[in-house]
Amino acid sequence: MTQSTYTVTGMTCGHCVSSVTEEVQEIRGVSEVAVDLPTGVVTITSAEALDDDAVRAAVEEAGYQLA
Amino acid sequence: MTQSTYTVTGMTCGHCVSSVTEEVQEIRGVSEVAVDLPTGVVTITSAEALDDDAVRAAVEEAGYQLA
Numbered sequence: 528m529t530q531s532t533y534t535v536t537g538m539t540c541g542h543c544v545s546s547v548t549e550e551v552q553e554i555r556g557v558s559e560v561a562v563d564l565p566t567g568v569v570t571i572t573s574a575e576a577l578d579d580d581a582v583r584a585a586v587e588e589a590g591y592q593l594a
Numbered sequence: 595m596t597q598s599t600y601t602v603t604g605m606t607c608g609h610c611v612s613s614v615t616e617e618v619q620e621i622r623g624v625s626e627v628a629v630d631l632p633t634g635v636v637t638i639t640s641a642e643a644l645d646d647d648a649v650r651a652a653v654e655e656a657g658y659q660l661a
Binding site: 539540542543545546 | 607610612613
């Protein structure tokens with residue numbers, strides 16, 4: 528298991544957190560996603576190291592940006 | 595047709611706007627709901643005058659408050 532953290536900008540409420548969480552959870556190998564709304568920090572637990580481009584794509588699909 | 599305006603507090607993003615819009619649209623007689631996110635002003639078009647309590651209940655169901 529690997530934990531990675533990313534910072535996402537533009538999330539303002541719980542709906543935003545849900546959108547990002549749902550998209551990131553769809554990345555292959557991801558088992559857990561934790562989002563801290565005030566800081567924008569997203570902590571992702573995955574079976575193997577994540578591809579940053581996959582995370583960026585998921586975050587952008589949700590409508591937000593990596594910092 | 596009647597137009598009524600209410601001010602809703604706590605909306606921060608498009609998801610919030612969608613939640614409020616969906617709940618208010620369920621009120622009997624409502625034909626159109628327009629939300630201005632920056633100001634929180636919700637303009638409701640309805641067949642007859644609205645019951646303020648019904649609007650308040652819909653907004654609270656969405657997770658927000660009337661100002």
